[in-house]
Amino acid sequence: MINGPIETSPSGTITDDTPCPICGYNMRGLSEPNCPECGSRFTWNEIFDPTRRIHSYLFEHHPERNIHSFVRTFLGALRPTRFWKSLHPNQPLCVRRLWLYFLLILIPTIGFPIVFTLGSEVALKIVDNMEKREDFKLRHASGRLDRFDLMILRRYPSVDAYLDKSLPTNPATVSQRVMEHNRSLLQAVCTLGAVTFAPIFTLIVFLIFKSTLSKARLNGNHIVRTVAYNSGILFIMGPIVGACSYLFPDRFRYSVNIDYDLLMLVGVAALLIFSASLLIASVRYLRFNRAFAVAFSTQVVVYLIVGNIWLIAEIWGR
Numbered sequence: 001m002i003n004g005p006i007e008t009s010p011s012g013t014i015t016d017d018t019p020c021p022i023c024g025y026n027m028r029g030l031s032e033p034n035c036p037e038c039g040s041r042f043t044w045n046e047i048f049d050p051t052r053r054i055h056s057y058l059f060e061h062h063p064e065r066n067i068h069s070f071v072r073t074f075l076g077a078l079r080p081t082r083f084w085k086s087l088h089p090n091q092p093l094c095v096r097r098l099w100l101y102f103l104l105i106l107i108p109t110i111g112f113p114i115v116f117t118l119g120s121e122v123a124l125k126i127v128d129n130m131e132k133r134e135d136f137k138l139r140h141a142s143g144r145l146d147r148f149d150l151m152i153l154r155r156y157p158s159v160d161a162y163l164d165k166s167l168p169t170n171p172a173t174v175s176q177r178v179m180e181h182n183r184s185l186l187q188a189v190c191t192l193g194a195v196t197f198a199p200i201f202t203l204i205v206f207l208i209f210k211s212t213l214s215k216a217r218l219n220g221n222h223i224v225r226t227v228a229y230n231s232g233i234l235f236i237m238g239p240i241v242g243a244c245s246y247l248f249p250d251r252f253r254y255s256v257n258i259d260y261d262l263l264m265l266v267g268v269a270a271l272l273i274f275s276a277s278l279l280i281a282s283v284r285y286l287r288f289n290r291a292f293a294v295a296f297s298t299q300v301v302v303y304l305i306v307g308n309i310w311l312i313a314e315i316w317g318r
């Protein structure tokens with residue numbers, strides 16, 4: 001980077017077959033390290049310097065220390081300006097490990113709203129039902145059931161059959177009942193869930209937009225890279241929401257103990273940081289023509305999708 005850019009190119013022209021890292025166009029014979037096909041601009045160092053081929057800590061490049069490289073990549077990507085300067089498109093793509101990283105971030109991120117809202121509610125309900133069952137059995141054994149209980153009990157083959165029906169402890173049955181009777185809970189799942197799906201929405205919209213970018217045969221894996229490494233911000237949204245539910249409890253609106261407005265506020269903040277980081281990556285990493293404009297448009301579409309889900313959840317939750 002600091003060296004004069006032309007110095008590392010022997011003759012000032014590219015003499016060997018050199019594919020453009022973004023679109024694969026052969027840059028042989030060019031006197032500037034700029035791709036005429038997709039418009040990406042590079043420095044000579046990025047194209048030729050072999051010491052810069054492997055990233056110092058990226059998860060894709062370091063299978064020999066998986067946990068270390070995962071954590072370093074996750075933390076590194078939280079500082080997008082520095083991160084997207086350190087990673088460049090000419091560094092080899094390891095598609096399998098890239099997707100592995102993406103999934104390792106996405107699965108807990110998407111799973112969080114379900115576990116946090118629905119899971120905690122179901123767990124509480126099961127514990128509550130178990131206590132009530134014990135109490136009922138005790139009263140039944142000691143002959144302290146009232147006439148009403150005895151009358152209902154007569155319709156069932158056994159006490160357990162009655163209790164399974166009225167006070168279930170089977171997680172599937174309890175989940176179903178909680179969902180049927182607690183719309184605001186589902187609304188919370190949708191509100192948080194829409195945000196956690198932002199990387200998937202972004203990726204899909206980006207790939208659709210990419211396919212319309214006329215002649216440039218952009219390698220879609222570079223787009224996966226920008227989305228995957230920027231998803232860490234949504235991953236940390238989970239613990240933030242969890243912490244807020246203890247710091248700012250609101251038992252009135254949700255049994256999951258969190259203010260609905262706060263939930264949306266955290267969601268909007270996470271989305272804005274995700275978008276900002278994606279825009280930085282579009283300039284620093286995806287250098288093809290109008291990369292910033294394309295990235296910006298994807299975020300507009302993603303906000304519309306998330307906004308619509310929130311609106312539907314809001315109307316439906318009433």
Ligand SMILES: [Zn+2]
Pocket residue numbers: 020021022023024025035036037038039040
């Ligand atoms: Zn190119």
